[in-house]
Amino acid sequence: MAHPLSADALVAALRKEGVTVTEHPGWRTHNRNHKGSWGPVNGVVVHHTVTSGTAPSVALCFNGHSALPGPLCHGVIAKDGTVHLVGNGRTNHAGRGDGDVLRAVVAERAVLPPPRRNDTDGNVHFYGFECVNLGNGKDPWPEAQLEAVVRAAAAICRAHGWTARSVIGHREWTDTKVDPRGFAMTDLRARIAARLADKPAPQGHRPAPAGTAPAYQPYPGAAWFRTHPHSPIVTAMGRRLVAVGCSAYAKGPGPQWTEADRRSYAKWQRRLGFTGADADGWPGARSWAALKVPYSS
Incomplete structure (x- = not known):
């Protein structure tokens, strides 16, 4: 449980983790805070967009649509690994899910209970990243994109002192969703855990430029x-x-x-x-x- 990161703190955390960040105009004040609270925050939810193309996906997640106003997440992760920030505060990404899952995330349990009820507002408690993917099980997940998901989630976890167990898929939050489809969340959490095992840069140390190659190849995922x-x-x-x-x-x-x-x-x-x-x-x-x-x- 933690207070949400400020816009500046979020950008700093992402860039320190080696994420390439693009700030969409207006994202710092774009939110749904007038509809409910934002925080305390407890974790990160990973989604897929069911769209193709970076520009239209970012526009959709910023603006939303007639049935669901934007922003639809905090960041859109493109195929090339760029994270496009589109919202800061409460966003329409997680929706209602199972309170038992939230309690498991808060406790950072190794095994999540299967979602059975939709009794808790996830938009209060989770950061959300939408990944550009059709979600049909055939659209590829480039390594640059998966690595960006790992780094973005690790950045937030590191900033809050969370472990990789604070990162879940939308399908793990509610039984009404199937995203993200195309890789296993257990594999993703293993990669995040491995990244978090690396010591963060010392206070005042200049971080390596975004895109600096790691010593070892990140796990590409079972799929x-x-x-x-x-x-x-x-x-x-x-x-x-x-x-x-x-x-x-x-x-x-x-x-x-x-x-x-x-x-x-x-x-x-x-x-x-x-x-x-x-x-x-x-x-x-x-x-x-x-x-x-x-x-x-």
Whole structure:
């Protein structure tokens, strides 16, 4: 439970976390505070827009529509990873959800209860980020966008002293929603937790410029690997697997995800003590963090 960040504090927190921020004209005084309270705040809700294109998505989230006035969130996260700030204060993003979920977020429990009731106004308690995505399960989530979601959520959590358990998906708040669709919130929270484990810059220390590459590749998410990607991330992963003695490659590794990558990764999972379905060769957040894949893109 905390007082909401001021506009200046929010921008500073995002930029300190390496987020590229664009301030939409008028966002600092754009809110729905006349309709109800804003705060105390307890967490962050992640959404998808069900739209395509940055400009129309930002315009929609700023203005809203006939059935739901804007702003529809605090920030819109574009495919390129830019966070467009559109609201400051109470926004129409979370709607009504389950009070038991809110209590679990406040307590930062490891497991959320399934939402069954819509008895609590989430617009009071949550920051909201809308991510540009059609939400059809096919529209891709570029790594730049997912990394921006991680950094934006981590920035707010770090500013308030929260853990990654304070970040939820809209579908975890209410059973009337399915967003965000296309990645697992458990994977996202694992990435946020890993980022929060890094020490923040000392007081008065000049933060690294936005876009500075991390030492290790952030976890791309379980869904990303199952698309059989062609990416330098796969090559970097394969080289690390060879380096730690977990190679099942006849040749390579290379940028195209193959069965050899999966078999090699399964060896790594077994090395870490995973068994059964947890050692099936599909990378998970914990095993990925332990592998320390060098940043490549």
